Amino acid sequence: MKEQSRRAFVKSSVVAGLGASLPVSAAKTLFVHHVYFYLKNPNSADDKAKLLEGLNKLAKVPTIKFVHIGTPATTNRDVIVRDYSISWLCFFDSLEEEEVYQKHPIHLKFVKDYSSLWEKVAVYDSVGPKR
Amino acid sequence: MKEQSRRAFVKSSVVAGLGASLPVSAAKTLFVHHVYFYLKNPNSADDKAKLLEGLNKLAKVPTIKFVHIGTPATTNRDVIVRDYSISWLCFFDSLEEEEVYQKHPIHLKFVKDYSSLWEKVAVYDSVGPKR
Numbered sequence: 001m002k003e004q005s006r007r008a009f010v011k012s013s014v015v016a017g018l019g020a021s022l023p024v025s026a027a028k029t030l031f032v033h034h035v036y037f038y039l040k041n042p043n044s045a046d047d048k049a050k051l052l053e054g055l056n057k058l059a060k061v062p063t064i065k066f067v068h069i070g071t072p073a074t075t076n077r078d079v080i081v082r083d084y085s086i087s088w089l090c091f092f093d094s095l096e097e098e099e100v101y102q103k104h105p106i107h108l109k110f111v112k113d114y115s116s117l118w119e120k121v122a123v124y125d126s127v128g129p130k131r
Numbered sequence: 132m133k134e135q136s137r138r139a140f141v142k143s144s145v146v147a148g149l150g151a152s153l154p155v156s157a158a159k160t161l162f163v164h165h166v167y168f169y170l171k172n173p174n175s176a177d178d179k180a181k182l183l184e185g186l187n188k189l190a191k192v193p194t195i196k197f198v199h200i201g202t203p204a205t206t207n208r209d210v211i212v213r214d215y216s217i218s219w220l221c222f223f224d225s226l227e228e229e230e231v232y233q234k235h236p237i238h239l240k241f242v243k244d245y246s247s248l249w250e251k252v253a254v255y256d257s258v259g260p261k262r
Contacts (some may be wrong), residue, residue: 030199033222034165036255049209059262070163073226080254087257089163096205123211124167126201126218131190 030130031092033101036084036122047117051086054114061104062096064090084122095127161261162223164232166253167215167253178248183244184215192235194228195221226258 041047052069059067068089072082092098101107134231156235174256186260190198199220223229 030201031204032199032201032218034220034255067262068163068257068259069162069262070161070259073256073258074160075226075229075256077254079252080256083257084255086253087163087259090167091259095206098204098206111228121210123208124165124203124215124218125206125211125213126220127204128146128199128201128218131198 001055028048029094029127030125031095031098032124032128033090033092033098033099034126036081037086037118038083038120038122039085041117043098051114051117054110054117055086055088057089057097057111058106059090061101061106063092063100063104065093065097066091067100071101085118090117098125142216157208157260160225160258160262162226163255163257163259164221164223165255165257166219166230167212168217168219168249169214169251169253170216171250173216174249179216182248183246184208185241186217186219189219190221191239192232192237194223194231194235196224197222198229229256 011108017061039047039051055069059069066089068087070087072084076082090101092101101113168182170178171183186200190200197220199218201220203215204220207213212253220230224233
């Protein structure tokens, strides 16, 4: 993407953010937040169940437009990363709505109650037009 | 997830795969395929535009149920990975439908025509129930 196009794109994302009160279908941008959790005890079924319990509570943050909780698939090629325990994918209508999620009491309580379970997280935030 | 639950889950995924001709809403599993592309020339607007062109062609593989093409968001915390150039996210109804995508002529042509642009890809495949 050319720098000029990128700036125009960023600008349109901001505009989409301002239009957060419009119906979902009117939003032009999709903000994809994908988190891969690495448990301290990856072989503990109890710890995995606890994290899933926490994520199911976290899914209630109201700005989340779509959520998917997964585990590594059985696909196994060289390029595939499969050492994480849990995948947490959510969609937001804008950067601003993701910021609301980050600061939401449900999210803060999730981090407080469950962060002792994981060793690290790898987070990928990406934005692009809705198709 | 306990091993027994995991096996039951894998089994239910296979069943969902066999039911590929059912309406989408009847499928129980979502297969999430997320690819992060690292360009050989990350500062080349031309190379980025070429890859986007290729991905827009790739999006036509018929087993893809949803697709999103993005670039790293402006969010910038320690845990956020933002050194990739392009995020390619797609959903499939099953592992089997993702395998169809991998072998589809459109995908093979995409790899042939565009793989010279990237240095590496990081692929995360994860499966979990539809909510």
